[in-house]
Amino acid sequence: MFSRKRAIRELRKDQQAATELLQALPEMPLPQDPATTAGSATGGPAASEPAAQVDDFLPPDLRVPSRDELAGMMMRYDKPLVIDGEVRSCPQCGAYRDWVLLSVRDEVWLRCRAGHETLEPRLDPAWYNRNSGPMDRWHPTLEDGLKHLGH
Numbered sequence: 001m002f003s004r005k006r007a008i009r010e011l012r013k014d015q016q017a018a019t020e021l022l023q024a025l026p027e028m029p030l031p032q033d034p035a036t037t038a039g040s041a042t043g044g045p046a047a048s049e050p051a052a053q054v055d056d057f058l059p060p061d062l063r064v065p066s067r068d069e070l071a072g073m074m075m076r077y078d079k080p081l082v083i084d085g086e087v088r089s090c091p092q093c094g095a096y097r098d099w100v101l102l103s104v105r106d107e108v109w110l111r112c113r114a115g116h117e118t119l120e121p122r123l124d125p126a127w128y129n130r131n132s133g134p135m136d137r138w139h140p141t142l143e144d145g146l147k148h149l150g151h
């Protein structure tokens with residue numbers, strides 16, 4: 001025969017077991033939670049994604065200077081342009097002075113008064129920089145720059 005006390009004790013035991021089970025159960029997900037947090041702490045991947053975005057960011061950064069280069073630099077070069085001891089003249093109209101020199105990317109272009117543009121492979125940005133003054137102005141367009149330079 002079960003005494004009432006004993007029955008209650010059994011019940012409590014069952015309850016305790018159930019409670020332990022319940023307590024254990026939430027802990028099952030718990031290790032998973034840290035795992036998922038660790039996974040997102042591997043957010044490492046998440047962190048490397050922003051890093052990848054930073055990597056993606058670099059090219060645009062690099063593009064900024066190259067976009068400036070694309071816009072190019074220009075200067076007037078009124079005197080005859082002597083390259084390798086030879087006066088450079090426009091292959092299209094024969095003009096040999098009143099140039100606008102354009103430094104675009106790694107190239108230097110000659111632009112005569114008539115607007116003919118000729119690539120001058122013997123000149124490079126280093127030469128351009130040696131011969132140009134400091135950039136004092138930024139022109140939104142080539143035309144604007146040319147106008148400013150009187151072309």
Ligand SMILES: [Zn+2]
Nearest residue numbers: 090093112116
């Ligand atoms: Zn010309």
